[in-house]
């Protein structure tokens with residue numbers, strides 16, 4: 430199965446596809462009636478099939494501070510919502526990316542424990558469905574700006590597990606040649622990936638800038654980025670997304686509400702119940718989805734992308750899920766009440782997707798086993814390649830750190846198509862900013 434940027438799938442990439450998918454949804458119409466879309470108290474559509482009713486509170490026990498859960502965590506996980514757009518092959522491909530994402534991160538954890546990693550390891554365990562299905566919903570020419578937990582999106586865009594492994598081991602074969610030990614890498618020229626920025630929220634104005642650049646070329650491209658429940662509190666998040674909203678730029682923002690911002694529970698981060706309510710303040714459409722249901726993730730990102738292509742501007746999607754590990758490998762997450770892990774383990778996106786595929790007959794036990802084995806083989810081969818890659822030569826230590834020899838970054842789409850402004854008519858320059 431291909432692991433490059435998904436190509437040759439015009440049926441899920443054009444507006445025509447939406448029409449044919451709509452027919453498909455008529456065939457599947459029963460599911461929509463069976464699971465109606467709720468709205469929250471502020472009118473934001475909520476696509477989840479279950480609305481959990483619990484929150485994190487605080488208590489002091491024997492002079493010790495701890496978090497506890499209040500509410501009901503006894504429910505069984507619902508099935509996945511039927512996708513309105515995905516066919517069998519696409520669904521299996523997303524499942525494969527999720528497996529690759531999971532097994533790659535398990536390998537990173539092992540490499541870390543074997544002290545083969547330089548620095549920390551940041552994992553997106555439990556969030557694979559959100560990273561992979563959202564990246565999969567875009568067209569080839571669209572852009573993504575992943576954060577550290579979105580390594581699955583890098584795989585969907587054509588990076589290989591070996592690339593991520595070599596990054597963490599700071600090997601010369603890594604995309605940054607061993608200059609960055611972690612997932613801070615992208616590919617501006619070919620894969621259209623802006624590298625993660627550690628200062629939380631700063632990627633959002635960058636992606637808004639990419640969308641503006643494309644606008645100046647007369648193109649409406651989707652620019653997808655993700656932010657955590659903690660990171661969405663920052664100023665640049667507001668500044669960047671507000672700018673995108675005002676200019677109707679093609680930014681799709683997925684707020685990954687995984688309940689914890691390092692050791693701060695979301696209930697201590699924000700006073701509102703749904704972060705998707707922020708969409709109202711920005712003046713853009715918002716939606717709440719179950720981040721562990723890849724069908725919901727795909728469908729809402731796909732619809733947001735269609736809005737972008739029609740020039741209708743940004744969408745804010747809140748994906749609710751759980752960070753299943755500490756902030757990074759050094760953090761045991763001892764502050765997280767145990768019941769949370771039990772509850773969300775039952776909602777593991779990969780297990781739910783597997784169950785869905787088997788129930789639909791799109792995979793049978795044997796084909797599923799073969800798929801899992803093929804993913805494991807790929808991971809094992811990549812791990813060998815990554816381990817065999819040498820460290821960079823010491824004599825090259827000062828290369829590729831700063832812009833070597835004043836390298837110019839060439840325009841990807843050519844220069845901006847704007848009217849030339851005569852010096853004495855500088856006031857007309859404002860036309861450039863308002864070009865739509």
Ligand SMILES: Cc1ncc(C[n+]2csc(CCOP(=O)(O)OP(=O)(O)O)c2C)c(N)n1
Pocket residue numbers: 578627628629656657658659660661663685687689690691752756
């Ligand atoms: C502007 C800024 N402030 C603080 C930090 C330090 N920091 C790194 S990750 C993190 C927690 C992020 O939580 P969240 O956005 O919810 O993402 P998650 O780790 O849960 O995926 C913090 C506070 C930072 N990187 N940038």
